[in-house]
Structures are given as C-alpha cells and as structure tokens.
Amino acid sequence: MRKIIVGFSLIILLVIGLMGNVSAANATVTLQTEKQEVSKGSKVEISVNLSNVKTTKGVGAFMGTIVYEDKESLKFEKIESQNGWSSAFTYNEDNGKIVINKGSNVTQSETIFKIIFTVTDKAKQNLVVTLKDMTFSEGIEDIEIPSSYIRLTVKEGDKNPIPNPEEDTPKPNPDNNEEAPEGNNNQNTNGTGNSSQEDNTATGRLPQTGISNIFVVVGIIGAIVLAVILFVRMRVSNFK
DSSP states (O other): OHHHHHHHHHHHHHHHHHHHTTOOOEEEEEEEOSOSEEETTOEEEEEEEEEEEEOSSOEEEEEEEEEESOTTTEEEEEEEEOTTOOSSOEEETTTTEEEEEEEEEEOSOEEEEEEEEEEOTTOOSEEEEEEEEEEEEOSSSEEEEOOEEEEEEEEOOOSSOOOOGGGGSOOOOOOOOOOOOSSEEOOSOOOOOOOOOOOOOOOSOOOOOSOOHHHHHHHHHHHHHHHHHHHHHHHHHHHO
C-alpha cells in the first residue's frame, strides 16, 4: 500500500508540472500619443506600448492589424520600430497587417513601435485609430490580445486669427453619435527609442519555439495511463 501511495504521489506531481506549462499567459497593448487634439496638416505619432506581461518566458514576436477608418483624413507616413524591436518588420499598407519581433523575450513594459500619420486638409473632426487581431508569441503558444484604439479630435483652423487668451484654454470636445470600437481606450503619453522602416507583405504565423500544447496533452494522458498500469501491477503483486 505504501508503494501505491508513493507511486500515485509521483504521478500527481508530474501532471501538475505539465499543467503549469499550459497556464494562461497575457499582456496589454495600448495606443498613446502626446496630443489627442490635432490640427490639419500636422504630424501625429501614435506609440504602441506593451505592458502587464504575464508569462514566464516573456514575448518575442508581435502580429496585428492597423485600422484607421478614414484614409482621406489620415495619410500614413511610416512605422518606426522602438527599443530593439526588429527594424526588419513587415507591414502591408493595403490590409494594415504588421509583424515585428525582438531577439530576446520581453517581460517588462516598453514601446514596440510608432505609427506616424499626417492629418490632411480633408480631415473630419473625430478620428479613430485601432490596432486589432493582436497576437504575441511566447515560444510555447500564441497569446491573443484584445483590440486597442485611440480617438483624435481635429481642431478647426482660423484663417485670420485674432490673439485672444481665452482661446488658449482647452475646451471640451463636442459630443457625437459615433460608437467607439471595442478594446482599450488610452491616455496621453509617449514612448521613445531607435527607429527604422521597411514595408513588405505581412504573412504567415509568428515564429514558435518550445513544446506545443498537443505534446503537453499527450504527456498528461500518458501519465494517467502509467498511473493505472502501476496501480494494477502493485495490486497483482500484493495478491501473490
């Protein structure tokens, strides 16, 4: 009986260890800029920031889709990678897909890249930029991230401005009936780092390393079968 208890204890510890490898991993992505109130003809830099990384290995690759509803209002200029994220990223301007990776797995908060637009003369008053279909790779499995968005308000210019101190006081944005997309709505900050750009077609899956979930499941099933075999053999030996 003592051998049976010891055998089952070892099997239980093995199963718990395997289950630890498939524990839920998560991270947060936010879109941030220095000013959410912009002028026609001005440049807008939107930082894509990573935070709240909950994974033992960290994340080393990112894939997502950039969506801005009105391309007559925002003219895409370029993407700049940040903080050592690869300058050899791929971005397809036609469908908005971007894939970017880093040589080492990241566990701390940092800016991944910046999206740079120019606000056109045809820009409407309220603009929304969204990053959706986001996925990180931690080496074992892909981590899906909820969509994140940021809202921009375009200021109406005055052709013959008259100095007035009261005009410099920020005023609340007018209400509108536009529904905000699902995801995170972010506050105003900005990230820094080195930058470069390369436009290519973003296709394929994120690079994977380590064992996959199917091997973990097979391992758990094998451990259970082994436990049953050990139990039967020990009972048979006790009867002899």
